[in-house]
Amino acid sequence: YTWPNPQLDELERLLYDQFGFNAPGILTSVLPCNSFVEFNGIANRSNAADWIRTAYHNMATHNVEDGTGGLDASIQFELDRPENVGDGFDNTIGFLTHGINRYVSVADIFALGAATAIEQCGGPKVPFRGGRVDATAAGVPGVPEPQDSLESHIASFAKQGFNQTDMITLVACGHTFGGVQHSAFPDTVPVPAGLDDIDATFDNTPFTFDNAIASEYIHGTTNNPLVVGHNDTTNSDKRIFGSDNNATMSLFANDADLFKSACGTLLARMLDTVPSDVKLSDVIEPLPVKPASMLLKYTGDNTFNLTGLVRFYNMPESNSRTVKFVWEDRTGKKDPSYAVELGHTPLMASHGLNDGPFTALWYSVGPITKNFTLLDESTGISKFWFEIDEGDGSAGKVEDQGGLGFPLADTIMVAATTCTDTAASAVRFDVAVLASANPSRVYIRSESLGSITTAGGTGTTITVIETDVKPSENSSTSGLYDIWSIMLPFSAFTHVTTSDANVEIVADVGGEELFTASFFPTEEFPNCT
Numbered sequence: 001y002t003w004p005n006p007q008l009d010e011l012e013r014l015l016y017d018q019f020g021f022n023a024p025g026i027l028t029s030v031l032p033c034n035s036f037v038e039f040n041g042i043a044n045r046s047n048a049a050d051w052i053r054t055a056y057h058n059m060a061t062h063n064v065e066d067g068t069g070g071l072d073a074s075i076q077f078e079l080d081r082p083e084n085v086g087d088g089f090d091n092t093i094g095f096l097t098h099g100i101n102r103y104v105s106v107a108d109i110f111a112l113g114a115a116t117a118i119e120q121c122g123g124p125k126v127p128f129r130g131g132r133v134d135a136t137a138a139g140v141p142g143v144p145e146p147q148d149s150l151e152s153h154i155a156s157f158a159k160q161g162f163n164q165t166d167m168i169t170l171v172a173c174g175h176t177f178g179g180v181q182h183s184a185f186p187d188t189v190p191v192p193a194g195l196d197d198i199d200a201t202f203d204n205t206p207f208t209f210d211n212a213i214a215s216e217y218i219h220g221t222t223n224n225p226l227v228v229g230h231n232d233t234t235n236s237d238k239r240i241f242g243s244d245n246n247a248t249m250s251l252f253a254n255d256a257d258l259f260k261s262a263c264g265t266l267l268a269r270m271l272d273t274v275p276s277d278v279k280l281s282d283v284i285e286p287l288p289v290k291p292a293s294m295l296l297k298y299t300g301d302n303t304f305n306l307t308g309l310v311r312f313y314n315m316p317e318s319n320s321r322t323v324k325f326v327w328e329d330r331t332g333k334k335d336p337s338y339a340v341e342l343g344h345t346p347l348m349a350s351h352g353l354n355d356g357p358f359t360a361l362w363y364s365v366g367p368i369t370k371n372f373t374l375l376d377e378s379t380g381i382s383k384f385w386f387e388i389d390e391g392d393g394s395a396g397k398v399e400d401q402g403g404l405g406f407p408l409a410d411t412i413m414v415a416a417t418t419c420t421d422t423a424a425s426a427v428r429f430d431v432a433v434l435a436s437a438n439p440s441r442v443y444i445r446s447e448s449l450g451s452i453t454t455a456g457g458t459g460t461t462i463t464v465i466e467t468d469v470k471p472s473e474n475s476s477t478s479g480l481y482d483i484w485s486i487m488l489p490f491s492a493f494t495h496v497t498t499s500d501a502n503v504e505i506v507a508d509v510g511g512e513e514l515f516t517a518s519f520f521p522t523e524e525f526p527n528c529t
């Protein structure tokens with residue numbers, strides 16, 4: 001995709017900036033994979049298993065015939081059903097909803113959580129698409145249960161869009177993690193004397209993705225409580241795994257790579273099973289060159305202050321490299337003076353999922369001592385790109401998004417006089433508006449989180465808020481820019497999130513939507529005096 005795209009930028013960041021510099025750190029709370037969540041002291045529980053099971057149970061009520069159900073976060077309202085017994089769903093919802101905002105739905109973070117758990121804990125790469133839409137009520141029931149017959153399981157998976165081989169595969173891919181808990185399935189997992197609860201694992205490696213689920217089953221060494229449980233009625237894995245005379249499970253037992261790649265494909269299909277009116281994005285690949293938080297501030301003394309970062313994906317550290325930030329002015333003119341060298345220290349490195357030995361390096365827009373670049377108000381900026389010189393005699397390289405450049409409109413920007421009014425629990429946004437651009441509308445885009453409570457549970461809602469900014473009296477501070485202002489209460493943009501998607505300023509100019517980078521107003525700007 002092309003930068004900037006607030007939704008895809010945010011999802012890309014959650015996927016690929018997992019560790020190190022500027023990492024949001026939401027999804028890595030799955031680590032370590034044997035992270036034992038203290039649920040009444042039950043060993044063998046893990047976030048990874050819970051996150052994967054939650055995604056499956058949410059998806060499992062999809063109906064291919066009428067296109068309803070799928071990964072739509074409706075599970076939040078379905079926790080009173082016998083088919084959703086167990087505390088793993090609450091655990092997952094509690095963790096993962098920290099990562100939501102107006103660009104990341106609850107359903108997307110459920111899918112991201114499952115994909116990350118699988119990949120970080122030894123599993124295949126699960127190609128990720130974004131754009132899931134949250135349901136606001138429970139869907140129809142229909143998650144398969146262990147006591148159901150094989151015929152009913154085959155029919156249930158067919159309704160979800162999976163054939164019998166897919167069913168065997170998907171159950172094995174899921175049940176390579178975790179196990180069955182006594183408290184949820186007392187009949188299936190009896191508790192030894194002296195213990196309140198136990199978790200009987202599906203294989204001997206419940207915290208990692210591997211083909212032990214298949215090899216132990218095929219070699220007759222399995223303790224899987226859904227295969228060798230004392231009550232054959234609930235031995236659903238036994239019936240499912242054996243339903244093609246063990247053909248599929250034998251293949252998986254003998255070929256770990258085959259199992260891994262089959263799971264990569266099917267788990268991606270599982271996560272991409274959404275109501276038919278939802279359109280998912282293309283698979284999100286890391287952007288090779290990704291600007292982040294490129295925020296222009298209007299200083300009022302004939303300059304703009306530009307802060308921001310750029311991430312170069314898969315770039316090794318080098319002492320001899322120089323990276324230049326080069327721009328074009330408001331009118332599209334270039335000039336040798338429109339360039340500045342970027343700052344970098346070896347600490348400015350990050351990495352993503354465990355799918356290869358790569359590092360991403362970050363550079364700061366401006367020398368590291370200042371971390372900003374001053375631009376001239378009279379000439380401004382319209383787009384930028386990067387020029388990389390490895391300092392080893394090789395030819396320099398231009399990174400300009402395939403010739404497009406990276407657009408940066410100076411039509412609207414936040415003014416440095418923006419401030420926090422603690423007494424009023426609000427932020428006064430001062431917005432510098434390029435008078436000649438004559439925008440038909442300027443507004444602040446933010447969100448508020450709410451909730452819907454039903455008999456089956458409480459779900460989080462994300463409401464986008466648009467607050468219009470109006471021209472203020474005595475607003476003109478220079479011939480070029482006017483300052484428009486609005487007070488916005490904290491309630492419109494503060495909530496539990498460690499993501500940096502917070503507010504942005506948007507302008508409609510000649511039918512085009514221009515927007516600033518997202519920023520945290522209360523962090524970026526001082527108290528009003």
Ligand code: HEM
Nearest residue numbers: 049052053056086144145146170171174178179180181184
């Ligand atoms: C016929 C289909 C299935 C049945 C009957 C079934 C049944 C079960 C049962 C009874 C548990 C124990 C839950 C608990 O004690 O809290 C469980 C756990 C689990 N299931 Fe399934 N399952 C099925 C398919 C799947 C699929 C397709 C996946 C994912 C791809 C999956 C992923 C998991 C995971 C990861 C756990 C472990 C949860 C934990 O340890 O907290 N299951 N399943």
